[in-house]
Amino acid sequence: MATGDEFPLPGSTYRGPAPHFARFRAEQPVVRVPATGGGHAWLVTRYDDVRAVLNDVRFSRAASYAPDAPRFPGLFQAPPGMIISLDPPDHTRLRTLVAQAFSVERIEGMRPRVAQLVDELLDRADSEAVTAPVDLLGRFTFPLALTVIAELLGVPSEDQERFSVWIRQFAAVDGPEDEAIAAREQLGEYMAGLVVGKTAEPGDDVLSALVRARIGEDRLDVGELIGLGYTLLGAGGDSTACQLASSVVTLLARERDTWVRLGEHPEEVPAAVEELLRWVNLPTNDTSGLPRITVEDVEIGGVTIPAGDAVFVSITSANRDEAVFGSPDELDFARGGEHLAFGHGIHQCLGAPLARIELVLALRELTRRFPAARLAVAEQELRWQPADMNHRLLELPIDLHGKGF
Structure with missing residues (x-):
């Protein structure tokens, strides 16, 4: 590593990981690096x-919550007890x-509703595009993703704006700690009330289905249902919206x-979505x-990682692995291959099918309606959130009818 570089490494953008990762793949695919704030981590x-x-x-994953586990200030860590924080057998249950x-x-039954939301939001955005560029982030990508997740949970439309604010405060890794704690408490209180309501009067939504889920006499308790609500709001809302926004920038720029x-050729959109998920x-x-914390000495890639050490897997680096994807830094919309954007193994994203529906329907309609669309500013002038879980634009100004860059 270059002297002075610490994990998280500098140089990461939506276009690809920090340049260190290409060198790691070639020379040290399992590498021990110093971590910001002290200590070290292993990167795979x-x-x-x-x-x-x-x-x-x-x-x-569960061992990362032990009192003596390594800590990484400034990195988002999901609360304990959430599905992404557990190991078998708790995770399996x-x-x-x-x-x-x-x-x-x-x-799959949600597809018509997602299509309806895409149409409604783009109708509204197009009506605003007559005199000025449209912020596609604020007018389309986030409203679409958050509305889908809120409706999935049975959250009333009048509460969705509050949800958006709470999620951003909760997920901001460099925001005020008291603000993040307050947002988590507000989300928790709201989700608890929602769970109680769905238990008393179930609806035709996923949260109600989770309330009804059984393995014999076993069921999800209130705390678990709240944790699942957090997971869906963060992963399903924020991540899908950011992926869609970055995909639009990638195509237009x-x-x-x-x-x-x-x-x-709308039939080609699903394959394009998969390549954008990889890239x-x-x-x-x-x-x-x-x-992840090693619970014993483990050999991976010819390197032994001692018990008790922290390990981070770089999915974005794996998706640029030259041994799997030819010319990996190039976009090839006929590529095929199994990317890892949704993870792998027991923690593979449960919401991947829904995210794919949203991404395909959104890009299909955007490209069909607005073939002349262009960025309203040069790509290098786009403003990004300085620190967050995901690469997230502050706004995405688009000229839907082709007068921009």
Whole structure:
């Protein structure tokens, strides 16, 4: 490593991970690096090794909450007890119950409503585009993702704006700690009330289905239901919105011909979405963002990691692994291949099918309606949130009818 560089490493953008990762893949695919604030962490950077870690219970998520576990100030760490914070058998139980509410039929049944929301939001954005560029982040990507998740949970429309504020405060890794704590408490109180309401009077939504889920006499308790609400709001809302926004920037700034082609050939949009999921670098620290702790000495990629050390897997680096994806830094919309954008193994994202529906329907309609769309400012002038879980724009000014860059 270059002298003075610490994890999280400098140089990460939505276009790709810090330049260190290419060198790590070539020379030190499992590497020990100093961490900001003291201590160290291990980074796993190659595709096969990342998959191996994600499949190995000796790399423990739950152990990262032990009092003596390594700490990484400035990195978001999910609260304990959430599904992404557990190991088997606790995780297996929770995942089995949750899977009952995330059936293929239920998620696929949301497609018409997502399509309706896409149409309504784009109608509104187009009406505002007559005289000025439109902030597609504020007018489309975030309203779409947050509305879908809120409706999934059965949250009334009048409460969705409050949800948006709480989520941003809760997820901001460099924001005031008291603000994040207050937002978490407000979300918790609201989710508790929602759970009580759904228990007394279930609706046709996923939260009600989670309330009804059973394994024999076992069921999810209130705390677990609240934690699942957090997970859906953060991963399903923020991550989907940021991925969609970065995908739009990628196409308009780098692949204008592809944008036009997708509008003319909507059947090609699903493959384009998969390549954008591989290529766009979503997390700001270039890893899954969540440490795993070795519960014993473990060999991975020919390197032995001692028990008790923190390990971060770099999914975005794995998705640029030259051994798996030819010319990985280039966009190839006919590429195919199994990217790791939604993770792998027991913690693979349950909401991936819904995210794919949103991304495909949104890009299909954007490219069809607005073939001449352009960024309203040069790409280098786009303003990004200085620190967050995900690479997140502050705004995305778009000229929907083609007068920008």
